[in-house]
Amino acid sequence: MSYRNSICGMGVALTLWLVGGPIALAQSPSPGAMSGPEVWDANHDGVYTCAEWKSYLDRIFTLADRNRDGNLDKSEFVTAKKATASVLPEAEFGYFDENQDGKISRAEFVGKQSEFIMRYDTNGDCRVTAAEIKAGDAPKGPQGPAQKPRDVFH
Ligand SMILES: [Ca+2]
Ligand SMILES: [Ca+2]
Ligand SMILES: [Ca+2]
16 A cells, blocks of 8 residues: 555656656556556566566466465466466466366466467567567458458459
8 A cells, every 4th residue: 555655656746847748647657557468577678588478477376376286276276367367368277287187287387388479479589579569560460451342343
């Protein structure tokens, strides 16, 4: 609570300090907008690495493995699923339980590759940079542009 208050205080102070700058107000960050890869960019440098991804999963595994037996059972997985909802919304138990023994080991959990990295890491160095994200978001894709039937009458 006091952390939040101090952040607010800082925000007010900053805003006051920046009065006169027309863009100051437009830049107010929306709180709670951390959904997506930002949550695991540990050093917040905008570069998403495999190591950061793994340590993120490792932390979640530790959090979820309540009885500390090194495996997530189905009830423990609920915690992990909640924690990863913003980055792995589709991930069900079977997605992680590769050997289908009904429990998810730490290796199974942490060994999952980030779909985000797989999608954007075009040069395969296990680092997704801002430039790669930009290139990956360019308006082109497997579906291609909508067809233009009108061209038939050209
Ligand atoms: Ca980073
Ligand atoms: Ca467990
Ligand atoms: Ca397993």
